[in-house]
Amino acid sequence: YSSVELTKHYLERIARLDPRLNSFVTVAADSALVAAERADQMLKSGEAGPLTGIPIAHKDIFCTQGIKTSCGSRMLDNFVAPYDATVVEKLAAAGAVVLGKTNMDEFAMGSSNETSFYGPVKNPWDETKVPGGSSGGSAAAVAARLCAVATGTDTGGSIRQPAALCGITGIKPTYGRCSRWGMIAFASSLDQAGVMARSAADAAFLLDEMAGFDSRDSTSANVPVPDYVDALDDGIKGLKIGLPKEYFGDGLDSRVAAVIQDAIKEYERLGAEIVEISLPNSPLSVPVYYVVAPAECSSNLARFDGVRYGHRCENPEDLEDLYKRSRAEGFGAEVQRRIMIGAYVLSAGYYDAYYLKAQKIRHLIADDFKRAFEQVDVIMGPTSPTTAFPIGDKMDDPVSMYLNDIYTIATNLAGLPGMSIPVAPVDGMPVGLQIIGNYFDEARLLNVAHQFQ
Ligand code: GLN
Numbered sequence: 001y002s003s004v005e006l007t008k009h010y011l012e013r014i015a016r017l018d019p020r021l022n023s024f025v026t027v028a029a030d031s032a033l034v035a036a037e038r039a040d041q042m043l044k045s046g047e048a049g050p051l052t053g054i055p056i057a058h059k060d061i062f063c064t065q066g067i068k069t070s071c072g073s074r075m076l077d078n079f080v081a082p083y084d085a086t087v088v089e090k091l092a093a094a095g096a097v098v099l100g101k102t103n104m105d106e107f108a109m110g111s112s113n114e115t116s117f118y119g120p121v122k123n124p125w126d127e128t129k130v131p132g133g134s135s136g137g138s139a140a141a142v143a144a145r146l147c148a149v150a151t152g153t154d155t156g157g158s159i160r161q162p163a164a165l166c167g168i169t170g171i172k173p174t175y176g177r178c179s180r181w182g183m184i185a186f187a188s189s190l191d192q193a194g195v196m197a198r199s200a201a202d203a204a205f206l207l208d209e210m211a212g213f214d215s216r217d218s219t220s221a222n223v224p225v226p227d228y229v230d231a232l233d234d235g236i237k238g239l240k241i242g243l244p245k246e247y248f249g250d251g252l253d254s255r256v257a258a259v260i261q262d263a264i265k266e267y268e269r270l271g272a273e274i275v276e277i278s279l280p281n282s283p284l285s286v287p288v289y290y291v292v293a294p295a296e297c298s299s300n301l302a303r304f305d306g307v308r309y310g311h312r313c314e315n316p317e318d319l320e321d322l323y324k325r326s327r328a329e330g331f332g333a334e335v336q337r338r339i340m341i342g343a344y345v346l347s348a349g350y351y352d353a354y355y356l357k358a359q360k361i362r363h364l365i366a367d368d369f370k371r372a373f374e375q376v377d378v379i380m381g382p383t384s385p386t387t388a389f390p391i392g393d394k395m396d397d398p399v400s401m402y403l404n405d406i407y408t409i410a411t412n413l414a415g416l417p418g419m420s421i422p423v424a425p426v427d428g429m430p431v432g433l434q435i436i437g438n439y440f441d442e443a444r445l446l447n448v449a450h451q452f453q
Contacts, residue, residue, distance in 0.1 A: 003039040003053025006148075007032050007097050010055045014099065014146045021122045023131075023140040025060045027100040028067050035097040042095060050205050050229075052095030057147040059138050060101040061108055062088050062193075063182040071184045072104040072116040072134075075310045075330030085182025086214045087151060087193050094209040099147050102137030106332045107301065108158055108186045110134050111404045112394065115334040120391050123166060125429055129388035132162030138196045139166040149197040149206050153183060155190045156289050157383075157408025160420035163196055164383035164432020167422045169449060170196045171203050174440050175415035176221035178207075179214035187296035188219070190289075190412040200421065200449035204228035207442065223440050231443040232450040237271030239448065240376040244279040247381030247407055255426040260382050263423040263433045263452065267380075270451055275376050279368040284361050285410040286402055291345050291358035292413070297335075298342025304330060337398070366414040373438045378448055382407055383420040383432035411436050419445045421452060 001009075011029050018024050032055065039053030063069050063081035070076045084092065092098070105115040113121040113136025121136040123129040124144040131140040135152030139162035142150050152159040154172035163170025171194050178193040185191060193210065197203040208229060213222040243264065248257060268274060306312040306326025313329055316322035331339070345354035372379060384404060394401040411418040416439060420432035433452075437445045 003036040003043065003097060004033065006053065007036040007055050007099070010099055010147055017144055018146060020127060021124060021140050021144055022119055023103055023121050023137040023144070023146060024057070024100045025070055025072070025103050025118050025137070026068050028098060031067070032097050032099050039095050039097060049094055051091065051209055054096050054148050055099050056091065056096045057099050057102050057138060057141050057150040058088060059135050059150065059152050060104055061153055061184045062151060063184070064088055064098070064101065067098070067101060069101065069184070070117070071108070072106040072118065073330065073332070073335070074117040075304050077117065077311065079310050081182070083182060086179035086216065087210050088182065090209050091206070102135070102141055102150060104137055105134035106335050107184070107297070108134040108153055108155055109297070109334050109338055111157065111161055111401055112389070113137065113162070114391065114395055115332055117332065122391070123388045125167065126388065128390055129429070130165065130391050132165035132384070132388065134158040135196060136162045139163055139168060139170070142166070142168045142196050142198060149195065149202050151193060152196045153191060153193050154412065155186050155293060156412050157405040159194045159196060160383050160408050160418055160432065160434060161405060163420040165388040165430060167425070167430030168196055168198060169200055169203055169419070169421050170194065171207065171419045171442065171445060172411070172417060173207065173211060173442050174221065174417045175412070176219050177417070177440065177442065178210050179217045179220050181214055181216040185300040187293040188300060189296060190293060192412070199453050200446045201229070201232055204232055204446045207446070211442070221440070226443045228443050228446050231447045234447050235271070236267070236448055236451050239272040239378065240275055241267060241272050242275050242277035242372050242376035242379045244277050244282065244372070244379060244381060246279050246282045251385050251403070251406065252382060253386045253426070256382055256386060256431050259424040259426060259431050260433055264380060266452065277372045277376060277379070279372060279410065281361065281364045281368050282410050285365055285413055286406055288358045288361045288365065288413060289409045290341070290402060291354050292362065294338040294342035295346050295355055296342070298339045298346065301335070301339055306330070362413045365410050369410070369414045369416060378444065379436040381434050383434040387426050387429035387431060407434060415439065417442050417445055419449055421449045
């Protein structure tokens with residue numbers, strides 16, 4: 001197929017199916033076709049790389065020059081960035097064709113894609129259920145074959161959890177592996193860009209182009225990037241897999257536990273060795289995250305003041321009224337809740353009691369992983385405690401929503417890479433196996449995932 005044929009194929013599917021799924025905020029059909037024609041010329045002249053002409057979608061958190069970047073918020077409903085994010089720029093340089101921007105929880109805060117200003121995304125396997133979040137649009141679009149592959153971001157599970165709930169493969173690389181330049185910040189010490197794909201092999205092709213040092217991001221890691229595709233076919237005989245006992249306890253649906261155990265048995269058949277491990281501080285990861293992430297978000301989102309970007313209220317009386325009403329109108333309920341929690345835990349009287357204490361426990365959580373990786377090569381467990389839940393089910397109960405990320409958040413606090421791959425479904429709904437690796441060991445994660453697929 002030519003890139004123009006592929007691009008038209010996906011655009012036709014988006015036009016037909018996305019009115020039901022709501023996975024795209026913006027479809028960029030015209031610019032996609034122009035890019036596809038250019039890709040076809042490159043294919044003809046022999047200058048093409050592996051991604052030339054491949055139709056992709058970007059989570060609407062990545063700045064794209066000339067295409068709206070909303071971050072799922074009314075605040076940025078009118079925002080068109082004057083530049084491309086590094087990740088967007090790199091994939092464009094590799095010849096990928098951008099079909100559009102995918103729906104997401106507002107400012108990436110959520111686990112169900114229900115906090116988006118543009119309405120919820122539906123799970124393609126059951127449209128009464130959530131796709132997970134916050135990269136729910138990318139997950140649903142890949143699962144429904146509305147694009148070949150998509151970008152996502154993961155602050156506490158937002159690539160892995162929606163990948164699990166939609167039955168696709170998602171990888172959150174090591175903190176600093178992919179540039180965050182031009183990616184709208186939520187919690188800067190946790191945010192990381194990554195890939196949502198149909199398979200580990202597809203993810204490897206994309207990550208090969210996305211990863212690498214960027215001097216424009218001060219947290220970008222200057223560590224050589226191996227060839228992820230090259231490593232896919234390595235054998236995994238003798239691989240040591242750690243199973244943390246804390247990831248198989250109370251709160252895990254027993255049918256999810258059963259299919260995860262079956263997948264781990266398959267790894268044993270492939271020659272891996274299973275080691276029982278413990279991550280004793282992992283039960284503290286959700287409370288620690290809900291101090292650290294809101295603290296950073298309250299500071300990052302201060303820039304949306306009605307002056308420099310985005311929504312501005314009508315007829316402000318004075319500067320204070322402009323700030324207050326622009327932010328009250330522009331931000332939804334969950335974002336406002338996080339800003340208030342963040343401002344509270346950072347305030348002078350409470351800083352030591354909450355923020356400082358959370359930072360200390362964050363170190364203990366990272367140390368748990370450090371000890372575990374002295375014994376094992378990868379850690380496995382469920383990505384999410386249940387399959388996709390009904391739309392509307394948890395919106396009135398933020399704590400139960402937050403607990404959905406119980407198995408994914410610790411890796412962000414430690415900065416480690418994590419992945420989710422589909423295993424056997426439960427009642428027709430997808431389940432994800434999580435694979436956590438040591439720092440910068442993405443090649444091994446992709447290899448281990450590929451051997452299962
Ligand atoms: N669900 C988590 C939250 O609401 C994580 C979101 C994310 O990874 N962006 O903050």
